[in-house]
Amino acid sequence: MKYFKNLQKSYDVTEDDLRNIASLKEIMENHKEDFVRDVFENFTKKFRLPDNVYPVVLAKHREFLITWYNRFFEAKLSNAYLAYLEKFGNLQKKYDIDYEWINAMMSYIRLWMHERIFQSLDDDVYRKNILLSVHKFMDINFDAVNYAFCENKIREYTSIFSVRNFVVSVSEKFSFLMHALMVVILIVMTIAAAVLFGAEILALLKENADKVLITALGSLLMIWVLVELLHTEVQMLKGGKFKISIFIGVALIAFIRDLLIITLKHETSNPVTYGFVLVSIAVLGVIYWMIAKTEK
Known part of the structure; x- marks a missing residue:
């Protein structure tokens, strides 16, 4: 299965x-x-299916075209939308529709859309921007349909491909389950850390301010770390890529926390410890910057 984040990046489809x-x-x-x-007139004029499946295919295609047309202009790109497009690719395989027919129909749809939009908009600059956006989004749609069709064709000629697909499918579902479990655990830990932080703030008003302030600051940084990890897991569930920079960031925050604690406690008598923390922050900062730059 393809992931929308990868296709969105490959085809340079922005939120705009x-x-x-x-x-x-x-x-x-x-x-x-x-x-x-x-689309139906064009399709039936050029191609003819066997009579026993012809009415069924036309009905299925009509249902798909109406739904697809509505969803296309909703412009909500997601993994669920790609899965829907792949079902259409599977439909072509089910009724043994030739690959040439699919490409011809897609080509006609592209030209039809272009012509209608061109006729509907008057401003040249605005119309150009709209058409560029539409064509990029169409490329993603056609990529997903073609991918499903070709994958089914390959499966006909090799059993290994079917086994591979089964293993990948099971692995993806298990991976999704583990990521979902991680999200639940991180939500619980974030809530617990927030409650702990609130309790420490209340204690700050009653007890030794310096001691409680250091503890509360540590809890605040831990909440920050948990929120970043939670955000990363949610992005991965949406189809985003794994980012190693988040773990470098966690280590960086841990050293910053140590530095703040040393400073607030006025523990400057040990220059080796102080220097080690400063050098670690500097090194991790450079590594984080380099990795984050490559991940963009």
Whole structure:
């Protein structure tokens, strides 16, 4: 299965592109019936399926085209949307539709969309930006459909590919389950750390201010670390890439916490410890900057 974050980066589809497409929803709603009719006329004029499956394929295609047209102009790119597109690719394999037919239909859809949008917008600069966004989003849609179709074709000729797919599918589901469990654990730990921080702030008003302040500061930094880890896990569940920089950041925060504690306690009598913490922060800071730069 493909992940939307990877495709979004590969095809350079930005949030502005998605907003551009969504802005067309009201305009293009008026052309929905024309779209379905024209695509069907073009398809049936060029290609002919066996009579026993012809009505079924047309009905399935009509249902897909209407739903796809609506979802396309909602412009909500996600893994669920890619899975929906891959189902259409699987449909082509089920009814033994030729690869050439799929590409021809996609080419026609692209030209049809381009022409309708071109006719509907008057401002040249705005129209150009909208069309660029639409074409990039179409590339993602067609990539997902073609991927599913080709994957099914390959599966016909090798059992190893089927086994590989099964292993990958099971691994992905297990990985998703573990990430979901991690998210739940991190939420619980973050809430617990926040409660602990609140209790320490209340204690700060009653007890030795210096001692409690250091403890509360440590708890605050721990909340920061947990929130960053939680954010990373959520992004991975959405299809984002694993980022090693988050763990370098955790180590960096830990040393910063030690430095703050040493400073607040006025423990400057041991220059070796103080120097070690400062050098560690500097080294980790450089490593974090280098890794974060490569991950962008």
